[in-house]
Amino acid sequence: MIRAILAALLFCAPASAQTLTIGFAAEATTLDPVKYSAGADSYGMSQMFEQLLRPLPPDWKIGAWLAESWSIGGSAERPIIEVKIRPGVTFHNGDPLTAEDFAYAYSLQRDPKESHFPHLWSAVERFEIVGPFQFRLHLSKPEGTFAIDNLRLWALPRHYYETVGREEFGRHPIGTGPWKFVSRNIKEDLTLEAYDGYWNKSQRPGVQRLVIKTIPEDLTRVAAFRTGAVDLIDAVPVAMLDDVRKMQGVKTATLNTGNNVYFNFATHLPNSPFRDVRVRQAAAMAVDVDTIIKKVLFGQGERFTQLGVGTLGYDPDLKPLPYDPRRARALLAEAGFPQGFEVPCYNMTTPREPNIKELGEAVFAYLGTIGIRCKLRGLEYNAWLTMIRRVPNGPGMDGIINGMYGHGIPGDPSTAWAQTLHSWEPGRGWGASSYSTDTEVDGLIEAQQSEMDIGKREIIIRRIARLKQERVLGGLTIYRPLQTFAWRDKVRFTPWAMPGIWHQMQEISLVK
Numbered sequence: 001m002i003r004a005i006l007a008a009l010l011f012c013a014p015a016s017a018q019t020l021t022i023g024f025a026a027e028a029t030t031l032d033p034v035k036y037s038a039g040a041d042s043y044g045m046s047q048m049f050e051q052l053l054r055p056l057p058p059d060w061k062i063g064a065w066l067a068e069s070w071s072i073g074g075s076a077e078r079p080i081i082e083v084k085i086r087p088g089v090t091f092h093n094g095d096p097l098t099a100e101d102f103a104y105a106y107s108l109q110r111d112p113k114e115s116h117f118p119h120l121w122s123a124v125e126r127f128e129i130v131g132p133f134q135f136r137l138h139l140s141k142p143e144g145t146f147a148i149d150n151l152r153l154w155a156l157p158r159h160y161y162e163t164v165g166r167e168e169f170g171r172h173p174i175g176t177g178p179w180k181f182v183s184r185n186i187k188e189d190l191t192l193e194a195y196d197g198y199w200n201k202s203q204r205p206g207v208q209r210l211v212i213k214t215i216p217e218d219l220t221r222v223a224a225f226r227t228g229a230v231d232l233i234d235a236v237p238v239a240m241l242d243d244v245r246k247m248q249g250v251k252t253a254t255l256n257t258g259n260n261v262y263f264n265f266a267t268h269l270p271n272s273p274f275r276d277v278r279v280r281q282a283a284a285m286a287v288d289v290d291t292i293i294k295k296v297l298f299g300q301g302e303r304f305t306q307l308g309v310g311t312l313g314y315d316p317d318l319k320p321l322p323y324d325p326r327r328a329r330a331l332l333a334e335a336g337f338p339q340g341f342e343v344p345c346y347n348m349t350t351p352r353e354p355n356i357k358e359l360g361e362a363v364f365a366y367l368g369t370i371g372i373r374c375k376l377r378g379l380e381y382n383a384w385l386t387m388i389r390r391v392p393n394g395p396g397m398d399g400i401i402n403g404m405y406g407h408g409i410p411g412d413p414s415t416a417w418a419q420t421l422h423s424w425e426p427g428r429g430w431g432a433s434s435y436s437t438d439t440e441v442d443g444l445i446e447a448q449q450s451e452m453d454i455g456k457r458e459i460i461i462r463r464i465a466r467l468k469q470e471r472v473l474g475g476l477t478i479y480r481p482l483q484t485f486a487w488r489d490k491v492r493f494t495p496w497a498m499p500g501i502w503h504q505m506q507e508i509s510l511v512k
Contacts, residue, residue: 018208020491020508023221025235025351027187027214029382032170033154034108037116038385039259039406039501040352044190044212046500048092049175051152052083052102055498060409062147066097066155066176068133070147072452079142079452081151085133089199091157092180099135103127104158112427114166119418119429120149144451145414152499178204178506189213206492206509216351225486232487234503238298238354244486253495254484255502258409259353260304260416263363264388264475266398268424268435273341274400280472281321282331283400286370287363288323293479296362297355301479306465308480311411312454313461318469320477328370340371344399350381353404353481360402363478367400374400388433390424397435403475405433409497413461417445421464421474436473 028044029037036045052067064070067083074080089097108114110121123143128136139146155176161169173181178200179192190212194205213230215221218237222244225233236244236252245252265274265283273279293301307314332340345367347360357378364374379387387397405416422445423438424431430442441464448460468474485502487493494507 018510019211020207020209020232020510021211021213021230022232022487022505023213023215023224023230023234024503025216025218025221025233026381027216028190029385030170031173031181031184031190032166033105033156033175034114034166035116035170036154039404040381042499042501043503045154045173045175046177046504047179047190047192047210047212048173048177048181049154049156050177051154051499052085053147053151055409057496060497067151070151074139076142076452079139081137081139081146082130083135083137083151085135086199087133089155089176090197091155091160091176092174092195092197093157093160094197095157095159097155097157097176098132099129100132101155101158102135102153103129104161105153105156108156108161109153116432117149117429119432120415122429124150142450142452144449144454144457145412146452148408148412149415179210182209187214203507205505205507210505210508218351228488231491232485232493232508234483234485235351235354236484236486238300238484241298241300241484244484247486249489250486251489251491251493252484252486253493254300254482255495256302256308256409257353257406257481257483257501258411258498259404259406259481259501260308261301261353261356261359261402261404261478261481262420262475263360263478264397264401264403264420264433264435265472266400266435267473268437269398272398273335273337273343276335277471278331278335279337280476282328282335282370283367283372284321284472284476285324285328285331286372287366287476287478289320289478290323292359292362292366296358297479297481300354300482300484302482303479304477306468306477307413307461308407308411311407311413313413313458313465314411315462315465318465320469321472325370332371337371340373342373342375344377345374346377346379346384346387346397346399346401348381348384348402349378350384352381354483356402356404359478363402364400390426390432390434392426403433406501409501413465414445414449414457417464417474418449421445421468434474436475438467438471438473441467441471441473 026040028041054065056063068086070083112118123139125140126138180195182191192210224230266272267274305320345364349357419432422430451457495502496506
């Protein structure tokens, strides 16, 4: 504790009444939306960049943002999405936002050499500019998730991006968001300034400068908050929630992160024990998830079975396999492993979600009780990203790894399942983080993605969820994390769901 407090004192206090200093546990790996690869990247990007659509309060349904309106036309087989851009929006350098900028953003975000998610654009065969503030996306086939993922296209300033180049843009980004870039010290801080020309006059920051400090160590982050070195923190450690809530002059909010945490098995390897469904079922029945949520996560998690409450396709009748270590050991014996086996177990150690490291240790310990003996290997965030992705000639995951993939808020599993459940198909975008192979499930995932009727999509999603549960495919589902933010009562903070997963400072100010 002494070390944590001393470290916290090293952080500078707010420079003036017009500066807010906050502390985040995780840091964005990039500030360039084209290079976006994981949820933590949105913590920085979402301050400066915006998208066509966005979940809007109070119910967080998808609504128009930079798009003034959008509609679906064309035919059932070849839909056309027409978008009208909100007029009067400018980039931080004063350039107006036009359809040309979105055409350029589209060309980059669909390029597999530039983007981690080019597959999101596989259904688009042509981007048509209709006018300065209007464009059409011509689809070669129906795409059921298009409004969820692809109309969240990030707005990029074509002229500036082309002038300075990709690397310089990443060092000094320019967007349309409420905050503009000032400076960044990697692994230390990101300094932003409120954009005076921001288009949204009613939902915008009420303070001039924002300093986001990266403080991954839990005790240091809380100590910095306690001493007043920072005015707001995310990821309040679950073991310290009661203490933080009892601090005088402090407000808190506990929110669903939209993330789904699971443990994936190397079923893709020909000699892996996890190719046998009985071994996967045994692993599922060996882990007492309810006790972990209560004791390890201090209740800061919502157990889910494939889909959480509010997610498209949620089925309250779909129940998890029971905690039954005796039955689990019997299943292992039936599968030919009466003495169990050893396996590498990869555990993320960076606090991407509260107590994620301790969660992994608990799950792996439970597996040990039935004979699945873990050779534990800790991974920091970037190493974990490298391990969990399926890339040609990559290190490969050869055992068990704790994973997570956001379903969004309120939630849709389509993109997550396309990446974590569908068989890996290099070059086509499927299964970028998947270690499962099931042709029936693959076909259903592809079918629901090409279905634009939301009712029909929901029926298919429910079927996938049931098969996923029965066959323990795409890993063992554990919980949806709850994250607590804490801030001084001199701060007025309104959390926004997406993008940024509650981390975007869309509306933050000092109480007058």
